[in-house]
Amino acid sequence: MYRLYNKYTGEHFYTASIKERDTLRSVGWSYEGTGWQAPVSTGAPVYRLYNKYVAGGDHHYTTSASERDALVKLGWIYERIGWYSAGSVPVYRQYNPYARTGTHNYTTSKTENDALVGQGWRAENIGWQAVGVGHTVAPQPSKPVNPKPSQPSTPTRPSHPSQPPQPSAPTAPVHYKNCTEVRKAGKAPLHRGDPGYEPRLDRDNDGVACE
Numbered sequence: 001m002y003r004l005y006n007k008y009t010g011e012h013f014y015t016a017s018i019k020e021r022d023t024l025r026s027v028g029w030s031y032e033g034t035g036w037q038a039p040v041s042t043g044a045p046v047y048r049l050y051n052k053y054v055a056g057g058d059h060h061y062t063t064s065a066s067e068r069d070a071l072v073k074l075g076w077i078y079e080r081i082g083w084y085s086a087g088s089v090p091v092y093r094q095y096n097p098y099a100r101t102g103t104h105n106y107t108t109s110k111t112e113n114d115a116l117v118g119q120g121w122r123a124e125n126i127g128w129q130a131v132g133v134g135h136t137v138a139p140q141p142s143k144p145v146n147p148k149p150s151q152p153s154t155p156t157r158p159s160h161p162s163q164p165p166q167p168s169a170p171t172a173p174v175h176y177k178n179c180t181e182v183r184k185a186g187k188a189p190l191h192r193g194d195p196g197y198e199p200r201l202d203r204d205n206d207g208v209a210c211e
Contacts, residue, residue, distance in 0.1 A: 001083060003035035003136065009056035010102030016083055019206045036091055036108045037132030043086025046128050049076040052193040058101040063128050079192075080199045085128030093127035096120070108133040176201065179210035 002021040004013045006029050014035050015021055025031050038046075047068040051058045053075060060076070062068055063085050072078050085091075092113040094105045098120065106127050107113055117123050174196035182188045182196065190197040192207040201209035 001035045001038050003032040003134065004029040005032050006056065010099055011056065011058055012102060012105050013059055014061065014082065014106065017205050019204060023206055033137035034134045035106065036089065036130035036134045038083040039086040039131050041084060043084040045081040046083050046085050048079045048082035050079050050193065051076050054101050056101050057193055058103065060104060061106065061127070087129045087131035089130040089133055090126040091128050091130050093124040094121040095124050097122060182210045
């Protein structure tokens with residue numbers, strides 16, 4: 001699983017797609033190496049979701065179908081199964097209560113987990129399992145977007161929010177049967193996060209549909 005970082009939003013992004021990795025690198029994301037080694041097709045699915053209502057967008061990953069469904073009800077876009085969970089290597093999940101984007105980080109490194117917790121992140125135990133550890137190329141784990149405030153005794157956010165803040169109420173969903181309809185509407189190409197974008201229209205999973 002490739003790991004990338006957006007210094008403008010503080011988000012870490014994870015993908016198995018070389019094309020998606022290279023596309024993000026071409027628009028300014030920093031490539032941080034391999035986050036972990038995931039099984040190809042066995043194990044529990046890890047769901048990938050996208051929140052387009054925060055500045056710069058934000059992704060979230062979970063093995064919990066109930067967490068996935070709760071976020072979809074809040075307006076998040078379900079983007080498919082990102083990978084699978086299996087193996088003996090734990091992938092630790094951390095939460096930054098002071099950020100609006102890049103709120104979660106995932107790593108096989110206990111050292112990185114503990115460093116982020118020391119900077120104000122909350123440890124949220126193990127997100128899923130992997131079959132192998134990662135090979136991160138970044139020299140240091142990234143700090144929270146808003147580092148630990150000077151008076152952090154009681155954060156304003158709930159003590160253990162398993163989901164990011166509720167986005168603004170989404171408008172009526174846009175749906176196209178196929179790319180022909182998208183082109184007739186004058187909306188081609190569609191980018192991930194655009195109204196009407198769906199993974200089924202994006203055959204090569206590069207974030208751009210109906211090119």
